[in-house]
Amino acid sequence: MSTSVPAIEIEHLQYAYGRAEAVHDMNLRVQSGRCYGLFGRNGAGKTTTMKCLLNLLRPRSGSVRVFGMDPNKQEVEVKRRLAYVPDQVAFYPWMSVRETLDYLASFRANWNRKTEADLIERFRLDPSARADSLSKGQRTQVALIAAVCPETELLILDEPTSGLDPIVRREFIETVIGAYQEGDPGNRTILVSTHLISEFEGLIDEFTIMDAGRNVLTRDADQARDRYQKIRARFAGTPPNLDLSAAMSVRRDGRELELIANGGSADLMKRLEQHHPESLTVEALTLEEIFVAALQP
Amino acid sequence: MRLHINFKSGKPVYLQVVDQIKSMAASGALRPGESLPSIRPLAEDLRLNRNTVAKAYAELESLGVIETVPGKGCFLKTNQSPLRKEVRRKLLIEEIDPLIVQAHHLQVPDEEFIELIQDRIEALAEKRKDFA
Numbered sequence: 388m389s390t391s392v393p394a395i396e397i398e399h400l401q402y403a404y405g406r407a408e409a410v411h412d413m414n415l416r417v418q419s420g421r422c423y424g425l426f427g428r429n430g431a432g433k434t435t436t437m438k439c440l441l442n443l444l445r446p447r448s449g450s451v452r453v454f455g456m457d458p459n460k461q462e463v464e465v466k467r468r469l470a471y472v473p474d475q476v477a478f479y480p481w482m483s484v485r486e487t488l489d490y491l492a493s494f495r496a497n498w499n500r501k502t503e504a505d506l507i508e509r510f511r512l513d514p515s516a517r518a519d520s521l522s523k524g525q526r527t528q529v530a531l532i533a534a535v536c537p538e539t540e541l542l543i544l545d546e547p548t549s550g551l552d553p554i555v556r557r558e559f560i561e562t563v564i565g566a567y568q569e570g571d572p573g574n575r576t577i578l579v580s581t582h583l584i585s586e587f588e589g590l591i592d593e594f595t596i597m598d599a600g601r602n603v604l605t606r607d608a609d610q611a612r613d614r615y616q617k618i619r620a621r622f623a624g625t626p627p628n629l630d631l632s633a634a635m636s637v638r639r640d641g642r643e644l645e646l647i648a649n650g651g652s653a654d655l656m657k658r659l660e661q662h663h664p665e666s667l668t669v670e671a672l673t674l675e676e677i678f679v680a681a682l683q684p
Numbered sequence: 685m686r687l688h689i690n691f692k693s694g695k696p697v698y699l700q701v702v703d704q705i706k707s708m709a710a711s712g713a714l715r716p717g718e719s720l721p722s723i724r725p726l727a728e729d730l731r732l733n734r735n736t737v738a739k740a741y742a743e744l745e746s747l748g749v750i751e752t753v754p755g756k757g758c759f760l761k762t763n764q765s766p767l768r769k770e771v772r773r774k775l776l777i778e779e780i781d782p783l784i785v786q787a788h789h790l791q792v793p794d795e796e797f798i799e800l801i802q803d804r805i806e807a808l809a810e811k812r813k814d815f816a
Contacts, residue, residue, distance in 0.1 A: 561728050565734050568735065569724050572723075573738070588691055589736070591733070608697075612694050660789065670694070671692050672692075
């Protein structure tokens with residue numbers, strides 16, 4: 388596959404349910420080989436955006452391309468090269484785990500049996516268990532196994548860990564993503580939407596924050612943590628009146644100042660240092676804190 | 685091998701992996717010829733993207749800290765840096781200069797700063813003895 392064609396390219400996407408606009412002038416580009424996070428609150432437009440990629444919804448305007456193709460015109464070709472796990476997974480209740488996986492495999496040209504066996508074992512799933520006896524976490528695990536085994540170039544996950552209890556959540560999403568990437572290191576692309584950002588902190592290469600149907604912020608994860616920093620300064624007396632307009636936000640609390648910088652933190656530190664604070668510390672914001680900061684009015 | 689990733693440090697994640705393995709090699713916590721965990725289990729253990737760990741290992745390999753033996757995995761290299769002496773010095777200077785600036789801002793006098801470096805060299809040497 389040519390590396391110059393992005394796996395996903397969305398331009399000026401607009402979608403409305405009746406009169407209710409869900410996505411407005413959305414732009415998104417996912418290079419192949421990336422693990423890309425789509426962050427947003429419930430109702431931000433993440434699921435709608437994903438459904439437009441899968442031709443489950445037809446955009447009102449704008450363009451959507453997957454591997455450079457229009458998912459409406461080349462639906463089969465696009466779907467052959469991707470796997471999708473919706474936020475609500477449903478299986479035929481009478482089928483066992485084994486039958487469910489065989490059934491899903493029958494739609495695919497390729498199915499990695501070794502990966503399947505490996506993940507069934509790691510998740511301690513009982514292949515003979517009926518689908519309607521599975522917990523929500525186990526159903527999600529089966530759906531993720533079914534998404535990884537066809538070894539497609541693109542994996543689209545819509546809120547894969549929401550609604551699961553913390554014990555189940557822990558350590559299973561990285562197992563799935565690790566198994567998926569291992570098949571063709573550097574070339575497998577993942578688009579994952581979530582509002583549980585901290586769980587994906589180390590997995591995400593690049594992200595977009597969506598709010599009210601719009602793209603609020605797109606950044607490389609490392610660059611974002613380098614740019615968004617929290618600076619705390621404590622002074623002997625009342626903090627001096629400084630020009631701190633370069634900061635995104637400034638909070639005064641007694642003798643302390645807390646700044647959120649969006650770039651330019653070295654310069655802000657220098658300004659504060661000139662007033663000889665008792666202590667001066669700086670730390671990067673986590674992706675979750677960046678998310679909160681970006682959505683603050 | 686115990687690594688700790690701190691997302692609040694603002695340092696690129698792959699570089700944190702590189703630096704920690706380098707310092708383990710320097711302290712003797714990892715010995716020449718010793719094997720490193722393979723990429724996928726380490727990525728899962730640290731809850732990182734596989735590609736991030738792969739990037740760190742590639743960097744360590746290009747620095748001559750580790751080597752990959754096909755079919756066997758990654759190992760700490762026996763002989764160290766393949767870089768020329770001037771290049772090595774230049775790389776080190778890039779690390780030292782910001783420290784000198786930092787020492788100045790923290791009002792640590794030059795003699796004390798040099799003493800501190802001497803102390804740290806000795807502390808690391810102690811640690812290396814413990815591992816040996």
